[in-house]
Amino acid sequence: MTHQASDDKDKDTKRKSGQRNGQEQGRGAASRGTRTADAPAADAPAAGVSRRRLLGTAAVTGAAGLALGGAGGAYAGAATRDDPPTALSTLGSGQVPFHGVHQAGIATPAQAHAHLAAFDLAAGAGRKEATALLRRWSHTARRLMAGEPAEGAPRDTGVALDAGPSSLTVTFGFGRTFFGRTGLHKQLPAELAPLPDFSSDALDKERSDGDLWIQIGAQDALVAFHALRALQREAWKAATLRWQMTGFNRSPGATARPMTARNLMGQVDGTNNPDPAVAADRKKIFVPENGSPSWMAGGSYAVVRRIRMLLDKWDKESLAAQEKVIGRRKSDGAPLSGGSEHTKPDLEKRSGGSVAIAADAHIRVSAPETNGGAAMLRRPFSYHDGFREDGAPDAGLLFVAWQADPLRGFVTVQRKLDRGDALSAFIRHEASALFAVPGGPREGEYVGQRLLET
Ligand SMILES: C=CC1=C(C)c2cc3[nH]c(cc4nc(cc5[nH]c(cc1n2)c(C)c5CCC(=O)O)C(CCC(=O)O)=C4C)c(C)c3C=C
Numbered sequence: 001m002t003h004q005a006s007d008d009k010d011k012d013t014k015r016k017s018g019q020r021n022g023q024e025q026g027r028g029a030a031s032r033g034t035r036t037a038d039a040p041a042a043d044a045p046a047a048g049v050s051r052r053r054l055l056g057t058a059a060v061t062g063a064a065g066l067a068l069g070g071a072g073g074a075y076a077g078a079a080t081r082d083d084p085p086t087a088l089s090t091l092g093s094g095q096v097p098f099h100g101v102h103q104a105g106i107a108t109p110a111q112a113h114a115h116l117a118a119f120d121l122a123a124g125a126g127r128k129e130a131t132a133l134l135r136r137w138s139h140t141a142r143r144l145m146a147g148e149p150a151e152g153a154p155r156d157t158g159v160a161l162d163a164g165p166s167s168l169t170v171t172f173g174f175g176r177t178f179f180g181r182t183g184l185h186k187q188l189p190a191e192l193a194p195l196p197d198f199s200s201d202a203l204d205k206e207r208s209d210g211d212l213w214i215q216i217g218a219q220d221a222l223v224a225f226h227a228l229r230a231l232q233r234e235a236w237k238a239a240t241l242r243w244q245m246t247g248f249n250r251s252p253g254a255t256a257r258p259m260t261a262r263n264l265m266g267q268v269d270g271t272n273n274p275d276p277a278v279a280a281d282r283k284k285i286f287v288p289e290n291g292s293p294s295w296m297a298g299g300s301y302a303v304v305r306r307i308r309m310l311l312d313k314w315d316k317e318s319l320a321a322q323e324k325v326i327g328r329r330k331s332d333g334a335p336l337s338g339g340s341e342h343t344k345p346d347l348e349k350r351s352g353g354s355v356a357i358a359a360d361a362h363i364r365v366s367a368p369e370t371n372g373g374a375a376m377l378r379r380p381f382s383y384h385d386g387f388r389e390d391g392a393p394d395a396g397l398l399f400v401a402w403q404a405d406p407l408r409g410f411v412t413v414q415r416k417l418d419r420g421d422a423l424s425a426f427i428r429h430e431a432s433a434l435f436a437v438p439g440g441p442r443e444g445e446y447v448g449q450r451l452l453e454t
């Protein structure tokens, strides 16, 4: 992570810096062409990709066999000069639409590269400046997601030239403090009430909260950085960076077949998530069309937690002990009650005189069944920001949880985890934020228009 306001401070013991897992990348990030903002894309490269059409064929490059991580995740074979020209990659051509019922970057399968950034409105900036900023940011996000260069002043940096849109998504949110600073108190959703304190919190206020939030995801690191930089520059004098965190996930094509991602503890992470394609699950993730406040229709609330993993401690545990902490097998993510990864955990099952999934196992304590149905869509990214003075990696999870109501999602579950999760001994919650993420913009709209023009 970088922290604009306190670069020097970062050199202290903490080495400040941000996650993910979730649904499998290989399942299609690369194979996704155009898709709706809330659904995975089809295979075909997006029509009209204009920044740079990804036609890098073997013939063009003169380097036959440069098969870069194709969609389905198959490892590149040893191609020969006689092979027919092959598109260098479908990875770059993946395009996610900016417009839609929901903003992109929520139901979109998590990409390999991410930036999370929070901004505060500058002193003296109010609703007018915020409105102009959201207009600028939306204009640029739409262009970049379509593979076009930024066109606002200052001019495009060129960092993403030659690359396709690479499934870039840019998602915007509003923090609680935004409403006071813009005089929009009456529009403040009750759901943005501050998160309660949890006993295991060790939060750094400087890396928490913020008036505005941007989540950027892309299958290419340069495309992701390009978007971050373009949006930061366009903040101009209206807003300044409060904190920024960089995250990553497995690259599409790294596994031979689509698989759920792993986190930096080595666990299969993201198995039991609500499915945005299922209507009943969608209700848990998104505010309904007739929801309140009306400007949040189709929106969602994002809880962001930077959770450092105590990896030196974790890595010393035996495999059996690690599996007991989570309640799942490390090799394939199967529940300890038996079956394979997607078998429903049997919380009652006993083996050898005790429950197969321990009373304090993470999946028991966090399961909707033990939390009155509370659920959230976890869409995290891993982070690694170097090493601390004691030699331990400054690494963990940028935990991003999406829900229609944080009280019925994150808060309920975290209260329970705080009291009795075996995983707590191996993690530290270091930063926290909650953002209202409005629904997706319709054609011709900018993000947040229904809030800012009420
Ligand atoms: C408050 C919510 C949660 C926090 C914070 C959290 C942190 C956290 N989790 C893992 C690793 C895994 N979590 C898994 C499942 C899981 N976790 C939560 C919630 C929080 N996790 C839920 C609701 C669930 C699903 C429970 C269920 O219904 O089965 C798993 C198992 C695989 C999976 O389903 O994804 C792992 C592994 C880490 C490492 C972590 C903090 C660093």
Ligand SMILES: [Fe+2]
Pocket: 362, 366
């Ligand atoms: Fe978890």
